[in-house]
Amino acid sequence: MSGKKHITMTVNGEAQEFLAEPRELLIHTLRERLNITGPHIGCETSHCGACTVTLDGKSVKSCTVFVAQADGADITTIEGLGNPDSLHVLQEAFKEHHGLQCGFCTPGMITRASKLLEENPSPTEEEVRFGMAGNICRCTGYQNIVKSILAAATEMNAAKEAAE
Amino acid sequence: MIPAAFEYHRPKDLEGVLSVLVEHGDDARVLAGGHSLIPMMKLRMADVEHLIDLQDVAGMSGIAVDGGSVRIGAMTTQNDIITSDALAGAAPIMHEAALQIADPQVRYMGTVGGNVANGDPGNDMPGLMQCLDATFTLVGPDGERTVAAREFYEAAYMTDRDDAEVLTAVSFAAQAGGYAYEKQKRKIGDYATAAAAVLLTKEGGVCTSASIAMTNLSDTPIWSEAAGAALAGTSVDDAAISAAVGAMLGDIDPTEDNRGPIEFKRHAASVVLGRAIARAWSRA
Ligand SMILES: Cc1cc2nc3c(=O)[nH]c(=O)nc-3n(C[C@H](O)[C@H](O)[C@H](O)COP(=O)(O)OP(=O)(O)OC[C@H]3O[C@@H](n4cnc5c(N)ncnc54)[C@H](O)[C@@H]3O)c2cc1C
Numbered sequence A: 001m002s003g004k005k006h007i008t009m010t011v012n013g014e015a016q017e018f019l020a021e022p023r024e025l026l027i028h029t030l031r032e033r034l035n036i037t038g039p040h041i042g043c044e045t046s047h048c049g050a051c052t053v054t055l056d057g058k059s060v061k062s063c064t065v066f067v068a069q070a071d072g073a074d075i076t077t078i079e080g081l082g083n084p085d086s087l088h089v090l091q092e093a094f095k096e097h098h099g100l101q102c103g104f105c106t107p108g109m110i111t112r113a114s115k116l117l118e119e120n121p122s123p124t125e126e127e128v129r130f131g132m133a134g135n136i137c138r139c140t141g142y143q144n145i146v147k148s149i150l151a152a153a154t155e156m157n158a159a160k161e162a163a164e
Numbered sequence B: 001m002i003p004a005a006f007e008y009h010r011p012k013d014l015e016g017v018l019s020v021l022v023e024h025g026d027d028a029r030v031l032a033g034g035h036s037l038i039p040m041m042k043l044r045m046a047d048v049e050h051l052i053d054l055q056d057v058a059g060m061s062g063i064a065v066d067g068g069s070v071r072i073g074a075m076t077t078q079n080d081i082i083t084s085d086a087l088a089g090a091a092p093i094m095h096e097a098a099l100q101i102a103d104p105q106v107r108y109m110g111t112v113g114g115n116v117a118n119g120d121p122g123n124d125m126p127g128l129m130q131c132l133d134a135t136f137t138l139v140g141p142d143g144e145r146t147v148a149a150r151e152f153y154e155a156a157y158m159t160d161r162d163d164a165e166v167l168t169a170v171s172f173a174a175q176a177g178g179y180a181y182e183k184q185k186r187k188i189g190d191y192a193t194a195a196a197a198v199l200l201t202k203e204g205g206v207c208t209s210a211s212i213a214m215t216n217l218s219d220t221p222i223w224s225e226a227a228g229a230a231l232a233g234t235s236v237d238d239a240a241i242s243a244a245v246g247a248m249l250g251d252i253d254p255t256e257d258n259r260g261p262i263e264f265k266r267h268a269a270s271v272v273l274g275r276a277i278a279r280a281w282s283r284a
């Protein structure tokens, strides 16, 4: 039983196609098969959010999704949001407001925050804290993470207004 | 943490699901959001040889509010519940409870059907379904049947659902009156140390009916008929609330675990129920 399955998915805008055992966890597909190592493995038990990616418009913990479930899915990781030459507004804000220390949680934080701001472009501080509750950070005490996300929201709204 | 190998099925309709269930019996399990089942499979505490993913099965999700009745498809996620305006009007207690389940990422995946079918005493929706007097629709090889939520739970992870049945929807009457879902937990994303669901109605300063259910305080959710009866006919003053809490304490049977000793859980249960009644009454 349980042979390999033919899987197709789009990751950060690029079509991918491969054979995998259905039980492979999406985080391992991304990191080990596709060399997309932005999403991290913190707890591997669905608690820390370091492995967060956007899957068909939902923030999900990729350590708790089988690759077979993601067959046909459209996935965005931190690599799809920005790069060293052109940082995403959230990446810029985390840098500016000291939203990270060791940086281990940061890809999950920013990927989750990008979805949060898409759904709620002008969140209150409380809404940011509630919306980020699935992501754990051992270093920062969260204060500067919240500050960074609020600053990014202001920045993104100003840019939107300027464009109109 | 890699689970044991399994064969993966992704049928497009219920017939496809049932045919795998019938062929493989208890070697087969359905997968909804996976956020209870996958952690168990990773720990190798659940052994599943045939996994049937429900994500492509047509007609299993969605919220329908039709006059006085509400029907929620099993594959509707907690996040769908939180963002549904129709449900916010017809059963705001669903919204208040869903916001207290797990964390945002889990709520995008976790489904109502998975939450109620799982049978974990820690799940929040089963208690809520007792409080709402909901009905579950099950479809199996012999057709469709309905079962009252209050009759569904037998013991931890043991329910009235047959191995070859799929839970397709939960239904209940739209609610008027006061409501509250109050949950004590150690941190966001944790299961309840104690949780209380309260629905009540009020006329001329008197409580005309009340339904009270408790979560994670026994090996099944507890609908405390006596606690509801203690409120009916009163003005929900302190004496009535104490009587309801006392009645509830007679119905629960918590065990000691890493959320605390029995006495602490009984204390937490009293506090959450007192708060839930007060909040529901203030909204009635
Ligand atoms: C970090 C974390 C925190 C959590 N905190 C909470 C919490 O506070 N409160 C809470 O209530 N839950 C909590 N959960 C559990 C979460 O809500 C689950 O998603 C839910 O319990 C199960 O729903 P699911 O759709 O993920 O089901 P699955 O995991 O896919 O399935 C669970 C079980 O139900 C069966 N099943 C699923 N759907 C059906 C169906 N339609 N018919 C028949 N059988 C079915 C499956 O075969 C399996 O045995 C938490 C989970 C995590 C990972």
Ligand code: FES
Pocket: A040, A041, A042, A043, A044, A045, A046, A047, A048, A049, A050, A051, A052, A061, A062, A063, A064
């Ligand atoms: S690694 Fe996935 S939640 Fe921690």
Ligand code: FES
Pocket: A099, A100, A101, A102, A103, A104, A105, A106, A136, A137, A138, A139, A140
């Ligand atoms: S910056 Fe170190 S874990 Fe968050």
